[in-house]
Amino acid sequence: MEYRRRELLGASAAGIAAAVGGCLGLGDDQSEGSIAGEELALATTTSTEATGLLDELNAAFEERFGTRVAANAQGTGQAIESARNGNADVILVHARSREDEFMQEGYGVNRRDLMFNDFVIVGPSDDPAGASDAEGAVAAFDAIASAEAAFVSRGDESGTHTKELVIWEEAGIEPGGEWYQELGQGMGETLTHANEAGAYTLADRGTYLSRDDIDLEILVQGPIEGGPELLANPYGIMAVNPEIHSNVNYQLAIAYIGFVTSPDGQEVIEDFTANGEQLFYPEALSENPNFQQYVPEGWQPDSSDE
Known part of the structure; x- marks a missing residue:
């Protein structure tokens, strides 16, 4: 479902300054540039x-600023x-x-690292493909494909699906056949389907830990519990460029x-738990900020400008 976008005037310099000042706790007054009610x-x-x-x-943000967040959760x-x-003001994603x-x-503009958890490979307890005996995610995927054990893919171009395709590529495998099913659904639906089918799947740790019915x-x-860095799952947040969409x-x-x-x-992120487990780990605050969070990975300044 797409948003029905409302017509909005571009933010004034005073408005932006007021918004940023509010984020930093520099004032809660309803002066010119207030975002309350938007x-x-x-x-x-x-x-x-x-x-x-x-x-x-969103509840914490709405309480602080007096605004409403209209969230559209998709892959x-x-x-x-x-x-x-142009159907969003800001995006929070993980690919x-x-x-x-x-x-x-x-x-996009003003990208920031926000938080992280990791991906895990989950499956039936009897583990017919022997994925748990494999050394790492790539070897586990190879074992699943070799055994033609049932595997459920989100198949929705989500961050999880993107990571899954990276692992298959590193394994040198193009999955397909009766053992491999693409759902085109979210993580919750994928876990439910894999559970019912006794199948393997790749899941983000947070969604998996929040489920007590599978x-x-x-x-x-993944790396949170000593697994390979290949299964790291960082989340980023960025504003949509107003120069592209007015x-x-x-x-x-x-x-x-x-x-x-x-x-x-x-603190909200760090304190959030489900079933007694921490699901996400904050990453925005650091004594040694990572410059790379603001620019595409691998970006280097043009040496001709030096």
Whole structure:
């Protein structure tokens, strides 16, 4: 479902300054440039919604600024496409290669690292393919394909699906056949289907841990529990460029980014749990900030300018 975009005036310099000042706790007055009463269009991933974290973050933001967040949770690919079409003010996603493409095309500005968890390979406890005995994610996928054991893919161009395709590529396998099923659904639906079918799947740890109604077990851990870095799952947030889409509420987008990357927003992320487990780990605050978060991976300055 796409947003019905409202016509908005471009943010004034005074408005942007007021929004950023509010994010930093520099004032809560309703002076010129106040964002109270406005609505933020947020395109995000299904994992933030399915775990319940999105409700916690948005409630804290709405209480602080007196605004409403209209969130549309989709796979990362769909969320980015919504923003590319001007149907979002800000996006919160987890596929760095897709984020980089969005930024390089000029659609995104002010990208920030927000949080991380990791991916895990889950499956039935009897593990017919022996995935748990394999050394790493690539070997586990190879074992599943070799055994033609049932595997359920999200198949929706989400961040999880993107990562899954990377693993298959590293394994030198093009999955297909009766054992491999693409759903075109979110993480929650994929876990439910895999559970019912006794199949393997790749899941983000947060969504998996938030479910207490499935029997699937983690067979290959991600880096949080000592597994391979290939299964790392970082989340980024960025505003949609108002120079591309004049209807974007850039002032409100910057306020939201400022809040969720502030100590208050990062505390919400750190304290959020489900079934007694921490689902996400804050990453916006660091004694040694990572410059690379602001630009596409691998970007280097033009040596001809030196």
